[in-house]
Amino acid sequence: MNRFDNMLGEMCSIDREASKEGWLNEMHPLVKLLVTIWYICFVISFKNNMLTGILSMSVYLIICFLMADISLYKCLKRMRTVLFAFFIIGGANILFSENFSTGVTGAAGFWCKGVMSVFAVYILIVTTSIDDICEALRMLHVPGLLVTVIMLIYRYINILIKETKRLSESYFVLSPGQKGIHIKAWGQFAGNLMLRSIDRAKRVYDSMNMAGYEWRILSGNRKKYKLGAGSLMWLFVWTGVIAVFRIIPVFELVGNMLAG
């Protein structure tokens, strides 16, 4: 049950970091969102075997981590589940390729692409609150309903974790000495969990509407951000640099130059 407390605490602290003051936190959310999407698209567009090219893209990550003072340790810890999944899928790559060495390069390329995309997303969420990300999506003319759904899913995760916690606590109270939830109870457990979560989510949605949420969506009444010079520069510099690194094999050129 401690696991749930940890998860809650972790989400909580991510949110707190996002609302912290700092130059990357205060940057226009739309700019951060665009740079992140741009970055991930370019990273993914590399073929799996273009390892040096892929690695050269880490420049963006390194600079963000250093300049915004983001902890790499915390990032690895929080994202460990996703990273592990990438590791497994990448490993499968080796098994299914004809030649072992191309398989390994492919897996490494895939793994780097995955890890780097995850890191880029992490930089976004650790410096931007979910509300700001949603505002940015709306500025990109993503339909209001879709944005609401995204926001609700984010809130649902909270609710789901809490409800799972409550339900499993009551389960363990009634079945002392058991390590996990007995497989026979799983179906009912899941069904019950779903019903409870829907019920809770509905109440949360009611209370959001009591505070004028629906009305804001309908009237388009949104918080105003100023697109400052700093934000614009961040946008242009990074879209430029990322594109250049994608098109020109910068690492190889530098390497060749150093090698004479």
Next chain:
Amino acid sequence: MDDYGIIIKKMSFCYVKDNYIFKNMDLAIKKGESVGIVGANGVGKSTLLRLIVGLEAGYEGHISVSGIDVTKKSLPMVRKKAGYVFQDADSQMFLSHVEDNVAFGPSNYGMEQEEISACVKKALCETGIEHLKKRSVYQLSGGEKKLASIACVLALNPDIIMFDEPSVTLDPKNRRKLIHVLGRLDKTKLIASHDLDFILDTCDRTILLSRNGVISDGKSRDILLDKGLMEGSGLELPLSVLGR
């Protein structure tokens, strides 16, 4: 009609067709009144509050709040005039920090940042929890959570504020604190509860509901201390009276 906060006329409502929870109900609540709504479990106390703020649609008859008819169109106005404190504070506070939750309402209504901060400060002050401003909701005790959820509603500065079972889950100390906070609130208050002592301490007027609608409406003392009436509707006299 100007001195009425809530007017209900010939209102009928059912969740399941023809299984009416309210039938031709009439009720008028003056501005500034504190009204307790009591009745056994399942008589429709929560439903009544939810109807008033438009969380349940499809009633027949007439409901108006601060002179505004409750219809789908008027909901934003109605909800700015009448706030609703949910029975479970966790549903009311879905953001991680107290401050953000309290600011959620004002920001939806398009206020400027300074104005929002002022609303938050005032609401936290009225509930006496300024010191919890920066805290995470997960770290609050039950009593603190209840007060914080009340602050969320107060931030919109409603004329009317409704509470659904506010004292349930509170320990005696927090319960007393809540009574004190409610006593200081200068608003029209509607409190649904089966905690009769709590109603006795907070409300001048009490409405007794049963399966057949309003069976009694009058001064809290007169109703809550009437043994025959209370037991007839499945309730017990307040403990403070029994103790004497």
